[in-house]
Amino acid sequence: MTPTTSVPTGFDESALVAQAKAGDQNAFTELVNRYERKIYRLAKNITRNDEDAEDVLQDAFLKAYTHLDNFKGDSKFYTWIVRIAVNEALMRLRKRKTDRSVPLDEPVELGEETVQREIAVWEDNPEQQYSQEEWRRILNEAVESLKPDFRTVFVLRDIEELSTEETAETLGISVPAVKSRLLRARLALRETLTRQFKRKGENLLGYL
Amino acid sequence: MVTCKQFLQELNAFLEETVDPETKKHWQEHVDACPNCFVIVDTTKKTLQVYKGIEPQTLPEDVRSRLWQALEKKMAAKKQPQV
Numbered sequence: 001m002t003p004t005t006s007v008p009t010g011f012d013e014s015a016l017v018a019q020a021k022a023g024d025q026n027a028f029t030e031l032v033n034r035y036e037r038k039i040y041r042l043a044k045n046i047t048r049n050d051e052d053a054e055d056v057l058q059d060a061f062l063k064a065y066t067h068l069d070n071f072k073g074d075s076k077f078y079t080w081i082v083r084i085a086v087n088e089a090l091m092r093l094r095k096r097k098t099d100r101s102v103p104l105d106e107p108v109e110l111g112e113e114t115v116q117r118e119i120a121v122w123e124d125n126p127e128q129q130y131s132q133e134e135w136r137r138i139l140n141e142a143v144e145s146l147k148p149d150f151r152t153v154f155v156l157r158d159i160e161e162l163s164t165e166e167t168a169e170t171l172g173i174s175v176p177a178v179k180s181r182l183l184r185a186r187l188a189l190r191e192t193l194t195r196q197f198k199r200k201g202e203n204l205l206g207y208l
Numbered sequence: 209m210v211t212c213k214q215f216l217q218e219l220n221a222f223l224e225e226t227v228d229p230e231t232k233k234h235w236q237e238h239v240d241a242c243p244n245c246f247v248i249v250d251t252t253k254k255t256l257q258v259y260k261g262i263e264p265q266t267l268p269e270d271v272r273s274r275l276w277q278a279l280e281k282k283m284a285a286k287k288q289p290q291v
Contacts, residue, residue: 025283028283029279032275032279036267036272036275037264037265037266037267038264040264040265040267040271041264041265044265054271054274054275057271057275058274058275058278061275061279062278062279062282065279065282065283065286066282119244119247119248120247120251121247121250121251122251122254126258127258136262136265139258139259139262143259158256158259158260159259159262179220182220183216183217183219183220186219186220186252186255186256187216187219187248187252189255189259190248190251190252190255193251193254193255193258194251
């Protein structure tokens with residue numbers, strides 16, 4: 001079960017990292033080029049703040065550059081830089097203290113009263129009903145509405161595609177904690193998106 | 209007999225197929241018989257799909273340029289003397 005990233009890392013990545021470690025600045029530059037967009041997205045998704053996201057982006061790559069010697073190469077460079085960026089992002093999130101997230105009301109609590117309030121099939125190809133920009137905004141806002149603990153796990157597992165183990169290690173939490181937060185995050189998002197994308201009209205349970 | 213609550217607690221394992229075939233079959237029977245869980249499975253799969261397909265947003269040009277300025281400064285400070 002090898003975690004994959006959507007960035008084509010290519011066979012030359014370990015060579016590139018070795019060159020960067022040996023002091024080749026062009027090699028490091030190439031690594032930054034590969035991952036700057038993904039790290040910015042990650043930072044934005046966790047901090048939900050432009051200014052913080054920019055700081056995280058800069059500090060993550062500056063730290064990576066300074067501490068490149070500490071990278072042992074037993075994980076991917078990508079997971080290493082993600083770990084640095086997540087730590088930076090979480091630090092800033094804690095600093096801001098006042099979390100502006102709107103906590104989801106508790107439809108996903110798997111307690112005694114499990115109420116799944118939005119059980120409806122989606123319209124076919126909902127993405128076709130929105131502009132690309134609008135579509136992205138809807139998806140981003142849904143992620144942003146998650147509580148930080150759930151959001152961070154969802155971002156790492158389902159957007160950045162880290163494995164459960166890598167996510168646990170990055171966040172310093174247990175594997176069962178990752179699993180349970182991921183479940184809640186997914187169910188909460190499913191609910192939010194269902195409100196947006198559910199099939200209009202009479203036949204909401206279209207499979208019946 | 210699997211209840212909805214039991215099934216939902218195992219939803220991720222079900223979706224990721226990290227269970228043995230026998231257990232999976234057991235859960236599948238529940239999904240086939242329960243319209244609510246069927247819809248939840250379907251829409252959760254779709255939720256994951258839409259996020260998998262999303263491209264990283266563009267890095268705003270000014271943000272990118274400040275990143276590179278900071279990096280270049282750092283690199284210049286560390287630069288090894290050329291021999």
